[in-house]
Amino acid sequence: MRSPAELDDVRWSELTHAYGPAEDVPELIRALYGDDAEAADEAVQELFGTIHHQGTVYRASAPAVPFLAHAALHAPRRREDLLMLLAVLAEHGPAFVESPHWPGSDVAAICAELCAVLPELLPSLEDPERGVRRAALRMVATVADVLPDEPRALALERVEALYADDPAAAVRADALIVLNAFGRTLEPLDSPLPEVRLAAAQLAAERSGPPYAPDLVEIFAKDGAEPDPGDDDFPWADTTTRExxxxxxxxxxxxxxxxxxxxxxxxxxxxxxxxxxxxxxxxxxxxxxxxxxxxxxxxxxxxxxxxxxxxxxxxxxxxxxxxxxxxxxxxxxxxxxxxxxxxxxxxxxxxxxxxxxxxxxxxxxxxPTARLLEAAARHFPEAAGRLIPVMRRELAAGATGNDGIAVIRAMDSFGTEARAAQPELVDCLRTRRAAIVAARRLGANGVSTPEITGLLHEATRSTDLSLRASAAVAHHRLTGDPETALRTYESLFSSKGRPNWYLSGLEPMGSAAAPLLPRIEALLESGDDWTRKAAAEAHRWITGSPDRAVPVLADLAGTTPVGLSALKALAATGRYPDELRPSLTSYVSSPKRLLTDTPFSGQGHPDEELRTTSRLLLAIG
The missing domain is CATH 1.25.40 (Serine Threonine Protein Phosphatase 5, Tetratricopeptide repeat)
Known part of the structure; x- marks a missing residue:
């Protein structure tokens, strides 16, 4: 354990933390002892974000441990936070101790430092503040598997005392979890304390795995309904709360x-x-x-x-x-x-x-709002006559950004009826409001006027690569002349943008994009998955043959976003190699979701697309 007087003995400038040289660590530690409460709070936050940052530790982390331990004892207003900081610094998985990365690693150095000072920190387990006792338990738990025999015996004795006598049921439950970390298998499922019963049931279920015994399920249902109001601040391993x-x-x-x-x-x-x-x-x-x-x-x-x-x-x-x-x-x-x-x-x-x-x-x-109109268009396409006038008003009123994009994309549900919004779409393209989707929609509408083709031609010189691509293809769809689109795409291939950004829009050109094939064939060997997938699709659209596309797409197919996109592209070809069949079968039959999604996307679920697409492919035979 080291006092602030020794901070200058460490060459902090030669050590690093999350943001570079650790020269600021001494100042942050000194602030913990000061009378300025706000400065001390900021110092704690800075330490949580520098020597420990989103689960990562650094070369400066271990040298800070003896100083933080001293501060935990002599800056009592920060004791709870500092004990928690020591705990998260030393956090490691059980397998990591046995890996070849443990000797000489930053985590190993932190744990060694914490084990050295732990005997002096053990009195924190008897602190009058419940939060301090819980933080101290968390700290002990993180090094339970690497403590030498003598400090291990001391710590185990203190933890057993808390489990037996602490006045706070939550602390007793925490102590039970720490005893489990020490290898003591206790299952007090009949404890009179709900918190202890619940902790015991969790430990028992973690050991047994599903299906869980009925007595454990009953404890979960009865004792787990009301969260501990102080538990959010006391995550265990991997910053996971009890809940x-x-x-x-x-x-x-x-x-x-x-x-x-x-x-x-x-x-x-x-x-x-x-x-x-x-x-x-x-x-x-x-x-x-x-x-x-x-x-x-x-x-x-x-x-x-x-x-x-x-x-x-x-x-x-x-x-x-x-x-x-x-x-x-x-x-x-x-x-x-x-x-x-x-x-x-x-x-x-x-x-x-x-x-x-x-x-x-x-x-x-x-x-109406943009998001509501988008949902209504998707689910009530038969109501185009009622929805399109409202969408036109929204666009005319200046809808821009994501709102403008949502309203225009919603028109895809209406086919040729979306032509009624032609004036508003033209204005969006002219004023660069949701211009990319406006250009696509104008091309799909099939209505050509000198004004529209002129605006599209102008947009092919935009600094926005996606707009250039969308405008070029739309221009071709309306004029039938591929030259502008081909020149635009040649310039795009020479740009620094990712090819998959614009290759995905080539489908309407079909064989007219044949002069681009040498460029696209080279991208079939790209090291980027999304680029290979987009190139494979573009090759099929241009040649009309799936022969080159299918092997590339089959190699990419799987339970990732690009894998799903490749499967959908395979379904469009009507072919897939036989060796993909077992994977497709597993994608259909899995009871678990194989792809995740945010519940706020509002556009279905990619795992459902995975299952549906796999079924479609299997039906091809």
Missing amino acids: QRLTDLLTQDPDVGLTVAARWIGAGDIGSQGSWLAESIAAGWRDKEREVLGLSLAALPHTRDTAALRARFRVIAHWIDLLAEPDADLRDALHQYAGADDETAEAALLALAHSRDPRALDLVLAR
Whole structure:
């Protein structure tokens, strides 16, 4: 343990942290002892972001440990934070100790320093502040597997005392987890303390794995419904809170998880615990949407916070889109919320539109936004005559950025009926508002005027590479003359932009893009997956033959975003190699989701696309 007087004995300038030379570390540590509370708080935050940054440690981290330990004892107002900092600095996985990277590693050096000072820090386990005791337990747990015998015995004795006698049940539960880290297997499932029972059940379930025993499930359902109000600040391994650990555990057994989520929601969905668990199960497992949406409906009356309620509606909008026939009671509830005059109405209306409930259309038309119009166009394409005039007004009023893009993309659902918005699309191209999608839409509309072709020709000289590409292809579609598009694409190939940005727009040109084939064939060997995929598609569009494309696409196919895109491109060819069949079968049959997605995208789920595309390919035979 080293005092601030010794800080200058370390050559900090020769050490590094997350932002370069660690010359500022001495000043930050000295600030911990000062009377300026704000400066001390800032110093703690800086230390959490420099010598430890998003789970990474550095050469300056280990030399700081003895100084931080001294500060933890002599700057008591910061004791809790500093003990937690020491804990996260020393965090490591069990397998890492045995790896060849452990000797000489920064983590190994940190743990060695912490083991050396740990005996002097053990009195923190008896601190009158509950938070300090919990932080001290976390610190002890991080080095439990590497402590030498003598300090190990001292630490184990102190932890056992906390487990037996601490007045705070949460501290006893933490102590039980630390004892487990020391190799003491205790399962007090009959403890009178709910916190201890829950910790014991979690440890037992982690050891056994799913399916979980009924007595463990009952403890989860009964004792896990109400989160510990102080737990958010006390993550265990990998900065995971007890609630997150329990959710992850229950998500591994989806049927049990849904049962527990229902119990938690029935108990009031405190802290959105039940909702969060249900949503995690939908995110990780297929075909659970109906049960999860039923639980979301049950949780709505318990969701009082406006921001939380909006988030819940966005989640419902995401999952309800995957159901062929959403339940009527959920649609009725969404309709009721959507008709309200408050901050949550738009989010509820978006969910109602995704449910394809016809009542959503009138509400969207009454208070349109870009996102609502996009959803309505996708789910009610038959209402083009009612939606297009509203979209035109939105564009004429100056919709730009993502709003303008959403409104124009929504017109893809209407085919030739989108021609009614020609004046607004031309204005968007002229003023560079959502110009890329406006150019594409104008080309697809097929209406050629000197003004439109002139604007498109001008846009092919834009500094925006994507606009140049979109305008060039649209110009060809309207004029039938490929020269402007070919010149534009030759210049794009010579630019620094990624080829997949513009190759994906070549399809409408077909064989007219044949002069570009030498460039495209060279890209079939690119080291970038997205570029190879885009080049393979472009080669097929131009030649009309899938022979060169199929091997490239099959090699890329898999459970990644580019892999899914390659599978969709394969489906368009109508061919795939036989060796891909086992993978396709597994993509269809997996009960788990193989691709993840944000629940706020509002555009379906890539894992559903993976399963649907794989089924389509298998049907080809």
